[in-house]
Amino acid sequence: MFKDITLGQFFPGDSFVHRLDPRTKICLSLIFIVLVFLANSILGFALLGGFILLVAIITKIPLKFMIRGLKTIMFFIVLTAFFNLFLSTGTVIWQWRFLKITDRGLELALTMIARLVLLIFGTSILTLTTSPIALTDGIEALLRPFKKIKLPVHELAMMMTIALRFIPTLIDETDKIIKAQTARGTDFESGNLIRRAKALIPILIPLFISSFRRADDLALAMECRCYNGGENRTRMKVLEMKAIDFVGWGVTLALGVIVIILNYVRI
Amino acid sequence: MIKLENVTYTYSEGGPFEMTAVDNVNLTINKDELVGLIGHTGSGKSTLIQMMNGLIKPTSGRVFVDGKELHNKKTKMSDIRFKVGLVMQYPEYQLFEETVYKDIAFGPANMDLPDFEIKRRVEFACDAVGLKRELLEKSPFDLSGGQKRRATIAGVIAMQPEVLILDEPTAGLDPSGRDEILYRIRDMHRRAGMAVVLVSHSMEDIANMADRIVVMNKGKVALDGKPAEIFGRREELESFGLSVPQVTSITHKLREKGYELPKGIHTVSEAVYEIMKLKKGAGDNV
Missing domain, CATH: 1.10.8 (Helicase, Ruva Protein; domain 3)
Structure with missing residues (x-):
């Protein structure tokens, strides 16, 4: 029953975007997010929208996967638009009883919608085209300078990798435990809230116990292979900036410059 | 007691990883039976038994317990679970109480x-x-x-429960623990009249325990019959990636050497009995 959940939404492929270095992708995504907030002209938004659409097409990932990300925050988008639309001050352009729409409100609402949609699209493309492992590798590499201030960068990245690695295992385990306890007559579906909460105990306790056991086993297995943190550790996959990464940087920076210029050009 | 009618189960139906684990199976488990269920890894045994108490719903086909259809609104699933007890593989994780x-x-x-x-x-x-x-x-x-x-x-x-289903109850146990648990299950089966379905990889265990053996291969029931009958079909079992009990292969080799032993001997005591009979018949010349 839990098998259908997809976690981390990585969508394997071999497109230009897929092949970019994870560091490049993380940085470019961040730049894109900053641009989304810097832009304040219609043309600027149009340009950003066109750009992200183009990137989405290059990835060859079906558009419905990207729209799925939007669905989850649809409520949030509608709510923000609603408040901006009706609760802003400015010249009234439409009124019905106590509800009124002002020109400023309309503008704010549209900008907000555009920003949120672009934001979700941009980050979706990052997570859809980068495997979780590559993502943590990239984060580790990017955070390396913080080692100087004693931030345990490698350890944090390792924790993330391990956590990601164990999500499917834990899902399988939960599935198994639910089945075993159901076979012993636990009823998860009926009864009041307290009864239902109580029905979770036979699931949660075995799950915790097995997680601790797994953690212990894994720690032991890692120690047996002489793992002792990030000191002097070499990697199997060395991250390398290639020509396509520079192309990516170039295109995005150019886009940034244009968007910022457009902010000052009045049409 | 338990009746499966044209039961099929497909994992992630319609998806890219579609896999039919159980393919159009018809099977009846009767009261007072001790059924051994054997099959190669991935032959659909575990999926099959999980459908017997309604833990998973067949993609198509119907399951009846005591004449009541499962996954029918009128049937209370908890009653079914109490009637058909299922012990899953490596079940230790289900322990949780103080x-x-x-x-x-x-x-x-x-x-x-x-x-x-x-x-x-x-x-x-x-x-x-x-x-x-x-x-x-x-x-x-x-x-x-x-x-x-x-x-x-x-x-x-x-x-x-009226039927007890055990999915490899002895996996990972030491030999003495294994023999004792199996002995006790058989004992309880005989005294309490509980029907038992035993899934196992060990041909020896199945041979010593079961009144009836069901062999699964690639999601289908390949063979179904008495142990002597099933273990008499050594070549077929081997083509399913299974073997026969050691005592069966020894008596088979003896047969090949010309000793007239019956086919499908599957317990040591049976083998001893038959060999002794042969020896007496041949006038102590063997």
Whole structure:
């Protein structure tokens, strides 16, 4: 029953975007997010929208996967638009009883919608085209300078990798435990809230116990292979900036410059 | 007791990883039977038994327990679970209570039985699997591996189901623990009249225990019959990636050398009996 959940939404492929270095992708995504907030002209938004659409097409990932990300925050988008639309001050352009729409409100609402949609699209493309492992590798590499201030960068990245690695295992385990306890007559579906909460105990306790056991086993297995943190550790996959990464940087920076210029050009 | 009608189960139907685990199976488990279910890894045994108590719903086909159709609105699923007890593979993870007693009592307590009846059943189950009663007040997490296994099996037996399904109950246990658990299950089957379905990889265990053997291959029931019959078809079993008990292969080799032993001998005592008979018949010349 839990098998259908997809976690981390990585969508394997071999497109230009897929092949970019994870560091490049993380940085470019961040730049894109900053641009989304810097832009304040219609043309600027149009340009950003066109750009992200183009990137989405290059990835060859079906558009419905990207729209799925939007669905989850649809409520949030509608709510923000609603408040901006009706609760802003400015010249009234439409009124019905106590509800009124002002020109400023309309503008704010549209900008907000555009920003949120672009934001979700941009980050979706990052997570859809980068495997979780590559993502943590990239984060580790990017955070390396913080080692100087004693931030345990490698350890944090390792924790993330391990956590990601164990999500499917834990899902399988939960599935198994639910089945075993159901076979012993636990009823998860009926009864009041307290009864239902109580029905979770036979699931949660075995799950915790097995997680601790797994953690212990894994720690032991890692120690047996002489793992002792990030000191002097070499990697199997060395991250390398290639020509396509520079192309990516170039295109995005150019886009940034244009968007910022457009902010000052009045049409 | 349990009847499967044209049952098919497909994992992630319609998806890229579609896989049919059980393919159009018709099977009936009768009262008072001890059925051995064997098959190569991935032949659909575990999926099949999970459909017998309604843990998973067949993609197509129907399942009946005691004449009642499963996954039908009129049938209460919890009643089915109490009638068909299922012990899953490596079931130790299902232990969660503070004491072994409470854990074994978890199933019966879900049946809303009075306390004295729960106590009676816990003690019955405890004896049935050979778990010492003084362990009942211990934490289940302090038990040894073999004791944990017994406690989990007891937890299902305590519900006193009409059919007990065991998915490799002896996997990962030492030989003496294995023999004892199996012996006790057979003993309980005979005395309490509980139907038993035993899934196992060990041909020896199945040969010693079962009245009837069902062989699964690639999601289908390939063979179904008495042990002597099934183990007499050595080549077929081998083509399914299975083997015959050691004693069967020895008697087979003897047959090849010209000794007239019957086909499908599957227990040591049977083999001894037949060889002795042969020896007497040949006038001590063998």
